[in-house]
Amino acid sequence: MKIIITGGAGFLGQRLAAALLQDNTTLPFDELVLADIQQPNAPIADPRVRCLALDLTQPSAAEQLIDSDCGVLFHLAAIVSSHAESDFDLGMQVNFDATRQLLEAARRNAPAMKFIFTSSLAVFGGQLPATVTDDCAVKPQSSYGAQKALCELLINDYARKGFVDARVLRLPTISVRPGKPNKAASSFASGIIREPLHGEPSVCPVSPELALWLSSPGTVVSNFIHAATLPAAQFGTSRIVNLPGISVTVQQMLAALGEVAGEQACARVSFVPDEAINRIVASWPGNFDVQRALALGFRVDENFQQVIRAFMHDEMPQVGS
């Protein structure tokens, strides 16, 4: 059995690959294909890993990737939110058209394959209730959110018709990501923790009162793998799951940073409002009712202090913890 990860060079793709390689029991496989626009590296040296440079917007890419031996596809590749907003056409090609090609290839070559799609809380927007439920209308206020919502609808219909065995995970904002800031509108949600921990300044473009819906990378990766092990019947009539997260304001994030790393870390964050980023991020929900996800066995972080400690443990081994 083969497992494929698109966006395999990305941070979550690498974390997921490492988790799959280290766990031989949950999802046993013979081959792990990491595909990305630039050739990924294996996160761990392992003869089962194959790394592939592949542009998913090319007509033959999906066919090349998915054959009858594929057991699970984790489709993580995407143009992130601010980038999809500034380059609408590229966003449509990568976020929607490439996903559609993968669905078609799965339908033709591997209809029993588990097709795990990463959607986002960015599908929501506009007037929202304080707590978003599964019955809440999707009104994206960004092209990234619209493109993810397009994929959700298409995937649910492919699943309903038995063309693919798909599962759609709406990801919370991931914090704390390691590495550099990226073009996601939510990039600051990691930056305001990561940079101060590294002794560097960070600028927060949104209000301290803004509530974010967050998940640590470790929890999300374990939820990816869990999604691939659930029987299809447990999803009922919708393959879409609002993944669990924790609702935390920017202020509370910084208070947690202070608790874990001291006041001098918090002092490295300054507030410089950016209307474009604020408009996108403030349109996302800050809280969800995730009873269904928890009943399906998806995990949630304990609190944001733990999330920061997990980041320090995983990404700053020199600090100890």
Place this chain on the structure above:
Amino acid sequence: MKIIITGGAGFLGQRLAAALLQDNTTLPFDELVLADIQQPNAPIADPRVRCLALDLTQPSAAEQLIDSDCGVLFHLAAIVSSHAESDFDLGMQVNFDATRQLLEAARRNAPAMKFIFTSSLAVFGGQLPATVTDDCAVKPQSSYGAQKALCELLINDYARKGFVDARVLRLPTISVRPGKPNKAASSFASGIIREPLHGEPSVCPVSPELALWLSSPGTVVSNFIHAATLPAAQFGTSRIVNLPGISVTVQQMLAALGEVAGEQACARVSFVPDEAINRIVASWPGNFDVQRALALGFRVDENFQQVIRAFMHDEMPQVGS
């Protein structure tokens, strides 16, 4: 100024064209283009009408249709519900891909053009509240509904970005349609009235208790035209409108038929359950909260008796009324 109607050979396209040709004040125009896969006829002889045989799934079709002189596009062309369910790929091509091509052509050639898209109550499905509101999640249980929902999302994002000036109308089930039964799952909703009025038998495939959300063709056509006259700002952050309708059970429809045309008309209807049709139609909502649509000035039928009388007046002039 030019007005285009796709699906111009269809029943609603013809009714809309006739209404536009007879009304010189609401939407004045120099040219009315009726496009359809088969060459349409002009409903009324008028030098302003141009009839065009055009396959919208062809790559150049949208470009051919929309130029800078276009003021309004009424995009009615679609593969209907049961047909889109049995031929998924054709449904995607016509209902989604062709709409996307029209959006792209509008974006390039006529961004100020009013793009009126006919969506459907079929975007809803699954567990629904007794009364559907604007905040109710879209969970289509048919490929037709999924394809219409895909278009809605895409159109709203094109409108948000200023690429097109779009308006999306979610149509109730239209009753009473003249002519022959078609491949719409809701075809019976006209058949059980039309056939008895013509002295012919009709088979109802759903339960008498099923509530339908209905609009007469005349009311829908006047709402099409109204949608093209509203200022964009009145729509707020969503261009999607649940059009007003009346909530009527099959039983109430037949009671109205009895009132208007006598008991012998009702006796021509027999009930033969069809699970495939029932599954699709029963997944649609039977009632909506349409405060927003009414506030925007959209019209609603008085009651189903009036709807039947309007059909007899429009389509059975020999009977008188």
